[in-house]
Amino acid sequence: xxxxxxxxxxxxxxxxxxxxxxxxxxxxxxxxxxxxxxxxxxxxxxxxxxxxxxxxxxxxxxxxxxxxxxxxxxxxxxxxxxxxxxxxxxxxxxxxxxxxxxxxxxxxxxxxxxxxxxxxxxxxxxxxxxxxxxxxxxxxxxxxxxxxxxxxxxxxxxxxxxxxxxxxxxxxxxxxxxxxxxxxxxxxxxxxxxxxxxxxxxxxxxxxxxxxxxxxxxxxxxxxxxxxxxxxxxxxxxxxxxxxxxxxxxxxxxxxxxxx
Ligand SMILES: O=C(O)CCC(=O)C(=O)O
Numbered sequence: 001x002x003x004x005x006x007x008x009x010x011x012x013x014x015x016x017x018x019x020x021x022x023x024x025x026x027x028x029x030x031x032x033x034x035x036x037x038x039x040x041x042x043x044x045x046x047x048x049x050x051x052x053x054x055x056x057x058x059x060x061x062x063x064x065x066x067x068x069x070x071x072x073x074x075x076x077x078x079x080x081x082x083x084x085x086x087x088x089x090x091x092x093x094x095x096x097x098x099x100x101x102x103x104x105x106x107x108x109x110x111x112x113x114x115x116x117x118x119x120x121x122x123x124x125x126x127x128x129x130x131x132x133x134x135x136x137x138x139x140x141x142x143x144x145x146x147x148x149x150x151x152x153x154x155x156x157x158x159x160x161x162x163x164x165x166x167x168x169x170x171x172x173x174x175x176x177x178x179x180x181x182x183x184x185x186x187x188x189x190x191x192x193x194x195x196x197x198x199x200x201x202x203x204x205x206x207x208x209x210x211x212x213x214x215x216x217x218x219x220x221x222x223x224x225x226x227x228x229x230x231x232x233x234x235x236x237x238x239x240x241x242x243x244x245x246x247x248x249x250x251x252x253x254x255x256x257x258x259x260x
Contacts, residue, residue, distance in 0.1 A: 004048055004072040007041035009180075012081055021184075022085050026129055029159035030185035032177045033137075036078045039180040045069070046141040046179075050201055053105055061105040061201075065255075070101055073139055073182075074207060082184055086135045087211040095220065099134070099246045100208030104193070108200060112193035115166040117158075119187045129160055138183040139205040144176050150196030151175045152183075152204070159188035166190050 013021065025031040037045075049069050053061050063070055084093040106112060122130045144151045151174040158164040166172070174194075175183050185191075187208075196202035214220040223231070231243040240248045 002048075004045055004069050005041055006045035006072055006075075007038035008076045008078070009035050009038060010077050012078060018081055018085070021082055025082075025086055025184055025186070028156040028173075029189040030154060030156070030175065030183055031082075032175075033078060033082055033182045033184055034178075035180055036076045036182045037073070037180045039178070042141050042179040045072075046203065049103075049141070049203065053201070061107070063103045063105065065101075070103065071098075073205065074098065074101075076182070079137060079182060079184075083135055083137075083209050084211075086132070086184060086186075087209070088131055092214075094211035094213050096209045097212050097246075098207060099210055100136075100206060102206040102208075104202075104204045104206065106195065106202045108196045108198065108202065110195050110202075112195050112202075115190055115192045117188060117190055121160070121162055121188060132159070132186050132188060134187065134208055134210045136185050136187055136209070137205075137207045138175060138185055139207075140175075140177065141179055141203055141205075142200075143178050144174075146176075147174065147194055148197040150194050150198075150202040153192045153194055154185070155190040158190045159186040164190070166192070 012018075021031050021033060049063060049067075052063055052067050052069060054064055056062055080096070083096045087096065088094050104112075119132070119134065122133070138152065140149075140151075142149060153172050153174055155164050155166055155170050156173050158170065164170040175185075177183055193204070212220060227243060231240065231249065234240040234243055234249075237248065
């Protein structure tokens with residue numbers, strides 16, 4: 001398979017810019033990360049994705065999970081610092097790990113889901129900020145300028161304040177961004193997809209991340225052999241997750257077989 005043609009801006013955000021982006025993320029529950037991709041490369045990448053879309057037996061559209069495009073945007077250098085710092089105030093920033101790679105693909109004009117939250121509040125909602133247990137990126141690969149472009153609608157600040165919801169007149173906003181941008185958002189926000197009212201596919205990639213806490217200098221990715229053995233000996237999914245994390249041994253093996 002050919003290497004996807006998406007290109008990235010390599011320089012990280014300067015620290016004062018990053019600080020502002022994170023302040024917006026905490027205050028509103030989302031922020032637009034600007035200039036993550038090279039603008040001139042995005043249309044080609046979207047077309048590569050579109051030509052790989054398949055229809056499933058139950059009538060959904062999907063990007064097959066062995067396509068390199070499925071994870072290629074994760075190579076963007078600019079997403080790493082914001083994600084890590086969004087998950088923790090710690091000076092020893094946590095490592096981040098991907099646990100969700102969802103491509104929501106729909107035809108123009110198709111009705112999409114209603115208002116919901118994917119995560120609930122922790123701690124004392126409305127009083128103080130609690131760092132999220134997971135953080136998400138959302139990517140459209142198009143300039144999203146108005147409701148016709150199919151942006152996600154959200155209730156700003158509803159990730160923290162439980163009094164805000166779509167049924168009591170709380171202010172709403174749309175995720176507006178350029179094709180080279182990426183939205184970083186907190187799924188405790190009330191949100192709703194809007195259908196695309198212009199020609200062409202509506203594509204929204206959602207990547208989910210969680211923090212892996214580690215002491216600095218500790219080699220977290222090298223499993224002690226006894227722990228690896230405990231993973232191999234797991235009896236059932238609960239044990240596999242307990243010893244080995246999100247992905248099962250079987251899913252790793254199956255994934256590799258399919259790519260070959
Ligand atoms: O497609 C969208 O705009 C929102 C997707 C959504 O509702 C979700 O991630 O739970």
